Structures are given as structure tokens and as C-alpha cells.
Amino acid sequence: MNRRVLLRLVVVVTTALAVVVLGFAAAHATIDAPTVFLGLLMLAGTVLRPRVGQVYRTSLDYVLVIALYLLSGVGSAILVGAVGALGQDRRHPLVKKVFNGAQSVICAAAGGMVFHYAGGPRGDDVLSHPWDAIWTTTAANATWLVVNALLLCVVLSLEPGDPSPSTFLRKVALPTSPSLLGYGLLGLLLAVAWLSGLGFLSILLIFVPLYVSRWALSQYEVERRAQAATMRAFIQVIETKDLYTRGHSERVSEGVGMLGRQLGLPADRQTALEHAGLLHDVGKVGVPTSIIQKPGRLDDTEMDAIRLHPARGVELIGNIPFLEEVKSAVLHHHEKYDGTGYPAGLSGENIPYFARIIGIVDAFDSLTSTRSYRPARGVEETLAILTQDRHTHFDPGLVDAFVEVIRRHGWKTAVNQPAPDGSVVAAIDHDDLSLGSGGGATGTAAGPD
Amino acid sequence: MATGMTEGLELRRMGSGVVIVVAGAALAFVAIIMTARRGMTEWSFALTFGALIAIGEMVQFRVDRSRNRAPIATSAALGYAMLRGPSVAIPPDVAQIVAVTAVATVAGILPRAIAGLWWDVVVSCRRGVSVACAAAVFAALAPRDLAWTGRWQDALWLAGAMMAAVLSAGISDALIGAGQATERYNRPFPAALRDELAVMGRIGIAMGISGILLASGTALLGLWAPPLVVVPLFLTQFAFRRFASAQRTYRTTVRSMARSTEIAGFSSPGQNARTAQLAVALGHDLGLTPPRMEALEYAALLSGVGQLALADPSPGGASLLRTRAERQRAAEIGASVIERSGVLDHVAEIVRHSNDPYRQGRANNASIPLESGIVNVALAYEQLVGEGTGQSPGKAMESIGLGIGAEYDPVVVESLRRVIGRGFRF
Numbered sequence: 042m043n044r045r046v047l048l049r050l051v052v053v054v055t056t057a058l059a060v061v062v063l064g065f066a067a068a069h070a071t072i073d074a075p076t077v078f079l080g081l082l083m084l085a086g087t088v089l090r091p092r093v094g095q096v097y098r099t100s101l102d103y104v105l106v107i108a109l110y111l112l113s114g115v116g117s118a119i120l121v122g123a124v125g126a127l128g129q130d131r132r133h134p135l136v137k138k139v140f141n142g143a144q145s146v147i148c149a150a151a152g153g154m155v156f157h158y159a160g161g162p163r164g165d166d167v168l169s170h171p172w173d174a175i176w177t178t179t180a181a182n183a184t185w186l187v188v189n190a191l192l193l194c195v196v197l198s199l200e201p202g203d204p205s206p207s208t209f210l211r212k213v214a215l216p217t218s219p220s221l222l223g224y225g226l227l228g229l230l231l232a233v234a235w236l237s238g239l240g241f242l243s244i245l246l247i248f249v250p251l252y253v254s255r256w257a258l259s260q261y262e263v264e265r266r267a268q269a270a271t272m273r274a275f276i277q278v279i280e281t282k283d284l285y286t287r288g289h290s291e292r293v294s295e296g297v298g299m300l301g302r303q304l305g306l307p308a309d310r311q312t313a314l315e316h317a318g319l320l321h322d323v324g325k326v327g328v329p330t331s332i333i334q335k336p337g338r339l340d341d342t343e344m345d346a347i348r349l350h351p352a353r354g355v356e357l358i359g360n361i362p363f364l365e366e367v368k369s370a371v372l373h374h375h376e377k378y379d380g381t382g383y384p385a386g387l388s389g390e391n392i393p394y395f396a397r398i399i400g401i402v403d404a405f406d407s408l409t410s411t412r413s414y415r416p417a418r419g420v421e422e423t424l425a426i427l428t429q430d431r432h433t434h435f436d437p438g439l440v441d442a443f444v445e446v447i448r449r450h451g452w453k454t455a456v457n458q459p460a461p462d463g464s465v466v467a468a469i470d471h472d473d474l475s476l477g478s479g480g481g482a483t484g485t486a487a488g489p490d
Numbered sequence: 491m492a493t494g495m496t497e498g499l500e501l502r503r504m505g506s507g508v509v510i511v512v513a514g515a516a517l518a519f520v521a522i523i524m525t526a527r528r529g530m531t532e533w534s535f536a537l538t539f540g541a542l543i544a545i546g547e548m549v550q551f552r553v554d555r556s557r558n559r560a561p562i563a564t565s566a567a568l569g570y571a572m573l574r575g576p577s578v579a580i581p582p583d584v585a586q587i588v589a590v591t592a593v594a595t596v597a598g599i600l601p602r603a604i605a606g607l608w609w610d611v612v613v614s615c616r617r618g619v620s621v622a623c624a625a626a627v628f629a630a631l632a633p634r635d636l637a638w639t640g641r642w643q644d645a646l647w648l649a650g651a652m653m654a655a656v657l658s659a660g661i662s663d664a665l666i667g668a669g670q671a672t673e674r675y676n677r678p679f680p681a682a683l684r685d686e687l688a689v690m691g692r693i694g695i696a697m698g699i700s701g702i703l704l705a706s707g708t709a710l711l712g713l714w715a716p717p718l719v720v721v722p723l724f725l726t727q728f729a730f731r732r733f734a735s736a737q738r739t740y741r742t743t744v745r746s747m748a749r750s751t752e753i754a755g756f757s758s759p760g761q762n763a764r765t766a767q768l769a770v771a772l773g774h775d776l777g778l779t780p781p782r783m784e785a786l787e788y789a790a791l792l793s794g795v796g797q798l799a800l801a802d803p804s805p806g807g808a809s810l811l812r813t814r815a816e817r818q819r820a821a822e823i824g825a826s827v828i829e830r831s832g833v834l835d836h837v838a839e840i841v842r843h844s845n846d847p848y849r850q851g852r853a854n855n856a857s858i859p860l861e862s863g864i865v866n867v868a869l870a871y872e873q874l875v876g877e878g879t880g881q882s883p884g885k886a887m888e889s890i891g892l893g894i895g896a897e898y899d900p901v902v903v904e905s906l907r908r909v910i911g912r913g914f915r916f
Contacts, residue, residue: 223725237645240642246703257733274827278795360745
């Protein structure tokens with residue numbers, strides 16, 4: 042409750058400040074051709090905004106404001122910045138709309154102050170003092186970004202549920218600011234092209250490159266989503282072979298994702314880890330269905346067929362330009378910490394990091410799922426088993442981290458599984474370690490595999 | 491006989507490349523000689539733009555299924571071709587523009603070649619030729635003493651000349667590209683030109699506009715302008731590179747997934763790849779658009795994926811040997827599997843009908859895509875000929891000809907006849 046009051050207070054103060062600033066700006070603004078045309082463009086941008094998305098908006102707004110600092114002065118720039126706040130997403134609550142508007146005004150004003158006191162040139166002076174124009178607009182741009190980020194941080198720290206301010210700064214503000222600074226130069230170029238005599242036609246020169254880079258960024262997202270969706274669909278097909286393992290790969294991907302976040306992996310390795318979790322059993326497509334579905338004990342040849350699946354998996358995904366770690370994780374996810382696993386019998390830290398992570402989550406999901414010869418185990422019971430095996434099968438440090446993650450965030454176990462089949466004596470899931478060495482057909486300490 | 495024909499094909503493949511390289515080299519040679527005799531003007535601008543072109547060549551990147559792109563080099567070369575006052579006292583003439591572009595291109599390619607990175611002299615020569623076109627058009631339209639005075643009449647005239655120059659560069663490049671596509675993939679020329687122009691409309695316009703920005707900015711701000719334009723350009727190129735690499739990853743993923751039927755023993759090694767290779771050749775021959783070509787290739791690769799859900803592999807993956815009902819069921823399952831991804835619906839549609847006989851299918855139902863007919867024929871031909879171990883191409887063509895109109899789409903069979911006639915072999 043206290044936070045809500047504080048939040049309202051922040052919004053009120055920000056808005057009041059924005060109104061005062063706007064009053065000053067209106068008194069000092071010159072309404073000339075650039076102000077009118079770029080203002081109209083800003084308005085057009087706001088009307089189109091819901092369709093082109095959020096990211097586009099910021100770049101459009103501040104590029105125009107920077108151009109206006111140089112063309113018509115700070116007052117006009119602030120006014121046009123306020124115009125940008127007129128058409129907002131209708132679904133936003135009023136408080137949010139008001140705050141967004143105030144934010145645009147204050148950012149434009151802060152940048153404008155820096156520009157003004159740094160002695161930024163205006164009009165034809167821009168052409169005769171290019172260096173002044175470059176550094177003052179860049180300083181104004183940086184100020185804009187900093188103020189924008191600060192205001193957002195204040196709101197984020199007061200609004201529960203949203204990403205925390207530090208996450209926002211780390212994941213959104215910092216990575217995007219170099220490129221936003223770079224694109225800000227387009228504002229300067231817009232002013233130069235306008236002053237060259239092209240007038241409002243200069244807008245075309247700026248927005249084609251801007252549009253193309255937006256397009257490339259959005260296509261990047263499209264391709265990545267397509268990739269993830271296609272891999273998931275494919276994994277589902279492979280899992281149709283065995284009723285009991287449905288959804289296993291996706292749950293493992295989910296689980297390693299949770300563990301990866303706990304371990305604080307950087308973004309690209311986190312994605313790679315989730316891919317590896319999803320694809321770890323992809324080689325099962327090369328194991329004959331009759332063996333996968335066979336009730337009862339597997340003989341040595343059949344076990345050997347199953348032991349081939351990690352290598353098959355690597356064979357299948359070898360050409361995809363994943364990080365090398367994905368491939369090694371798929372190959373070694375059945376290694377055990379004491380060196381009794383397969384295919385290479387690696388032990389301890391020699392087992393690739395991702396493979397150790399997947400090994401834990403793989404076993405965990407297998408134990409908490411129903412098998413034809415046994416019902417599912419409870420989460421706590423399974424965590425106890427993992428902890429008990431932490432030195433033989435698993436990396437002890439990672440097990441502790443995993444137990445902590447599951448205790449904190451919980452686990453969605455498999456749903457819609459068939460009930461255990463009473464007639465089945467011992468069909469063996471290669472991931473299942475609950476059976477101890479007696480359940481396996483291999484006679485090694487590797488367990489039933 | 492077969493080797494003789496493929497050798498002929500190889501030579502023909504080089505054919506236009508050789509012409510383009512010779513033309514580019516001759517152009518560069520003449521331009522360098524002329525410039526050397528007349529002397530360079532405005533060294534600082536030549537060096538700056540030359541450096542930009544060289545850097546752009548060095549950081550070129552590859553977009554799957556099309557040639558390498560060096561947007562920064564193209565923009566810089568176009569920008570240099572369109573320089574005018576007041577900052578540039580003596581604008582470079584056409585010969586100097588070509589000479590600077592040529593020297594800078596070689597300087598940019600050399601490190602790539604030494605480092606063993608992928609480079610293509612034909613692509614670079616194409617760029618040189620189209621820049622020469624732009625320079626000639628701009629020189630013809632904009633008098634040398636026309637400068638950016640700040641008057642809108644001058645600015646408009648200059649901007650118009652620049653647009654015309656950039657367009658001429660784009661169109662000349664599209665014509666050359668379409669010619670190459672026609673020669674290399676036997677695409678009908680109009681279809682190839684349409685595709686090239688579509689690409690030009692997107693990436694080409696962006697590069698051209700950046701060139702215009704570079705030229706007008708430099709004319710007004712002097713050498714302060716190139717870095718200003720290049721920073722956003724680099725950011726854009728970075729976005730494109732990321733997109734291109736995500737696209738490559740995705741495409742390899744689909745191809746890898748398609749190989750799962752081989753690993754599972756449902757099809758013989760390389761069978762999917764061969765079917766797709768033939769389907770793509772047929773698609774080129776029929777002049778399909780690039781998006782349809784892509785869907786066609788995926789469909790051919792994934793046409794067998796439905797078998798994964800069937801119980802046992804059939805020996806050798808000979809899907810021709812099984813009953814039609816079974817094949818159609820597998821196709822149906824495959825389609826629903828592909829549909830599940832949510833992003834390959836068109837591919838799923840192609841796969842769904844890939845085993846429908848023509849008479850019951852496409853002949854009466856216009857909504858079934860032509861690509862289904864192509865995949866159907868490609869599957870059948872691959873089954874018959876295989877990895878050169880089955881029937882001879884002539885014999886296979888004969889048996890497929892028997893099914894024309896009933897089993898196979900006549901348009902596709904005609905296309906197959908042309909493709910095989912031109913010497914297509916797996």
C-alpha cells in the first residue's frame with residue numbers, strides 16, 4: 042500500500058515538473074517549418090505506434106527531438122517531444138499514460154538543457170561548426186538516455202512484479218544504449234539534410250535506414266522463435282514413440298533453464314543450455330521403437346543400442362551452428378561423476394559443465410514421472426535421492442544448487458501420463474536410476490541406464 | 491558422357507562470372523590508367539572513401555541463399571560517386587571514382603583472402619560495374635559546378651540526380667544478377683529479374699539512401715560526415731548479420747531434423763537431400779519466388795518425417811513400394827507434425843498433399859499448391875534413380891512419363907524432362 046502511494050507521488054511530481062517545463066518551452070518555442078513537419082511526423086508515428094511496437098517508438102522520438110534541437114531550438118524540441126506522448130496505447134491505464142508523457146517531456150528537456158548550456162549550434166551554424174554539433178547532440182542524447190533510465194528505475198523499484206531496476210539496467214538499458222547513441226547521430230544527419238535545402242524530404246533519407254535496421258532486428262526475433270518452435274515440435278515427434286516420456290525434453294529444458302539462471306549464466310550460454318536440455322535425447326530417434334517400448338529386461342545388444350543415443354544425437358545436430366557446449370552436453374549427458382557413465386566414462390570435472398547440469402535435471406524429471414513399472418515419486422523424495430547420490434552420480438555443488446532452486450520455485454511435474462502398467466515387470470527407462478544396479482541388464486555399476 | 495556434361499555445366503557456370511570479372515577488370519584498368527595520367531584530385535576524400543570501401547569489403551557477410559553483402563562498401567562507393575561542393579572543390583570524375591573503388595576493393599579483399607575467409611571476386615566486380623553506372627548517370631545529370639548551396643532548387647536537382655544514379659546502379663546490378671541466376675539455376679529470366687528487383691527494393695534502397703546521405707553530408711560537413719553516417723550504418727549491418735546468422739541456424743536446424751528419418755532407418759542416407767536437390771531444381775525451372783522455393787525445399791526435406799510416428803522402417807525407405815493409403819497417412823502425420831511448430835504452415839500444406847495423385851488432387855482442387863506436385867515427382871524420381879544405383883535417368887523418366895496426368899502433374903513432369911535434359915544428376 043505504501044508503495045502505491047509512493048508511486049502515485051512520483052507520478053504527480055514528475056507530471057507537475059513536466060507541466061512547468063512545457064510552459065517554459067511553449068513560451069520560448071519558435072513554430073517554424075521543421076517544428077510543424079517533425080511534429081506531424083511524431084504524431085503520425087504515435088498513431089502507427091501500436092502496430093510497429095515499443096522499440097520503434099523510442100528511436101523515432103529521440104531522433105526527431107535531437108534534430109529539432111539543431112533546427113528550431115530546445116523549446117520546439119520539447120513541444121514536439123510532448124506531441125509524441127499524445128497517442129498512446131489505449132490499453133495502458135491513465136496513470137501510465139500520464140507518466141509516459143511526463144517522461145518524454147522531462148527527457149527532452151534534460152537533453153535540451155545539456156545541449157543549450159554546452160553551446161550547441163543552431164540553424165546554419167550547424168554546417169559551419171560540425172564538431173560542436175556532433176559532441177553537443179551526443180551529450181544531449183546520453184543525457185536523454187540516462188534520465189529515461191533513471192525515471193524507469195524509480196517506477197520499477199516501486200512497482201511490484203516488474204523486472205527489478207538492476208535487471209532492467211543490466212539486461213535492457215546498458216546493452217541497448219551504445220546502439221541508441223549511434224542511431225542518435227541520425228538526428229544530426231536529419232538536421233544537416235534539412236539545412237542542405239532538402240527540407241522535409243530529408244525525413245525520407247533518415248527513415249529508410251532506420252526502418253531497415255528495425256526490420257532486421259524484428260526478423261532476428263522471428264527466426265529465433267521459429268527455431269525454438271521447430272525444435273520443440275520435432276522433439277515432440279520423437280517422444281511420441283514412448284508414452285511415458287512425453288514432455289520429458291521440454292521439462293528438462295525448463296529445469297536446466299531454472300538452474301542456469303540460478304548459476305547466473307550469461308544470456309548466450311543460458312540459451313545454449315536450454316537448447317541442450319531440449320535436444321539431449323534427440324538421438325533416441327535412432328533407437329528402434331521396439332527397444333524403447335519393450336516391456337521387461339533388455340539384453341546386452343539392446344542396451345548397447347540405447348547407449349548409442351548420445352552419439353546419434355550429436356550426429357544429428359552436428360551441423361547446426363550451436364555453441365560447442367551444446368554438442369558436448371548432448372554427447373556426455375549420461376556420464377556419471379564417479380566415472381561409471383557412458384559413452385566415454387568421464388568422471389568429475391572432466392564431464393562438460395552443461396552435461397553435468399543436464400544429468401541432474403534429466404534424472405530428476407525421470408524420477409518424478411510415471412514409468413510403466415512404477416508410479417511417479419514426489420518432489421521431496423526425489424530431491425532426497427539426488428542428494429544421496431550427489432557424490433556418485435552427480436556434481437555435488439550443482440545438486441545443491443538444483444535442490445535450492447526447486448525448493449524455492451517449485452516444479453511442474455509431468456501431467457497426463459498413463460498409469461503404471463501392473464503387468465509390466467521391468468521395462469527400463471534409460472534415465473531411471475531409482476532401480477539401483479540390480480535393475481540394469483549390464484551388470485556394471487552404471488545402473489540400469 | 492555424364493562427366494562430359496557436368497564439365498560443360500561447370501564451364502557454363504563460370505561463363506558469365508568470367509565475363510563480369512573481365513569487364514570489371516578492364517573497367518578498373520582503364521580507369522586507373524586515366525586517373526594516373528590526369529592526376530588525382532582531392533586526395534583526402536579519395537582516401538577516406540577508399541578506406542570505407544575497403545573496410546566494408548573486409549566486414550562483408552553472407553546471407554543464406556544469396557551472395558555476400560557488403561552494404562558499407564556499396565554505400566561508400568555510391569557516396570563517393572555523388573560528391574559535389576561546397577566542401578569538395580573539385581568533384582572526382584567517373585574514371586577516378588572507378589579507380590578508387592577498384593583499388594579499395596582489392597585492398598579490402600586481400601586480407602580476407604589471406605585469412606582464408608570466403609570472398610567472391612564476381613560479386614565485387616558486380617559492385618564495381620554498378621558503381622560505374624551510378625557515377626556515369628550522376629555525372630550526366632548533375633553539372634560539376636552544381637553545389638549544395640542551401641537553395642531548395644539546387645538541393646532538389648542534386649537529390650533527383652542522386653536518386654537516378656542510385657536507381658541505375660540498382661537496376662544494372664539486378665539485371666546482371668538475374669542473368670547469373672538464369673544461367674546458374676536455369677531460372678526463367680523474368681522470374682529471376684523480379685526476385686532481384688525485390689531484393690533491391692529492400693536492402694538495395696537502404697544502401698542507396700545511405701550513399702546519398704553520405705554524399706550530401708560530406709558535401710556540407712566535409713570529412714566530419716562519413717563517421718556520422720557510418721556509425722548507424724555499422725549498427726544496421728550488425729543487426730543484419732545477427733538476422734542472417736539466426737536464419738542460417740534455423741535453416742541448418744530444419745535440414746538436420748530432416749536427417750532424423752535417415753538415422754531412424756526410414757530412408758537411405760542422403761535420400762532427403764537428393765529429393766530436395768531435385769525439387770529445388772524443378773522450382774528454379776518453374777520460376778518460383780524465393781519464399782516459395784524455401785518452403786519447397788523444406789517440404790522436400792521433411793516429406794518423410796511422418797514415418798517417424800509409424801512403427802517400423804520399411805527396408806531402404808522405399809516409400810514407392812508401400813501402399814498409397816499408407817503413404818498418404820504418413821504424409822498426413824508429417825504435415826500435422828510440421829504444423830505443430832506453428833511457423834511452417836505452408837510447408838505442412840505441401841507435405842500433406844505430396845502423395846496425392848494428380849488426378850484426384852491438384853487437377854480438381856486448385857487450393858493444393860504446385861509445390862506438392864513437385865515434391866511428389868521429386869520423390870518418385872529419386873526412388874527410381876537413387877544414388878545412381880537404380881534405373882538410368884532415361885528409364886526413370888519413361889516410367890514417370892507413364893503416370894503423367896494420372897499420378898503426376900504434367901507441368902512438373904515437363905519441367906523434370908527439361909531439368910534432366912540439361913544434365914541434372916544427383
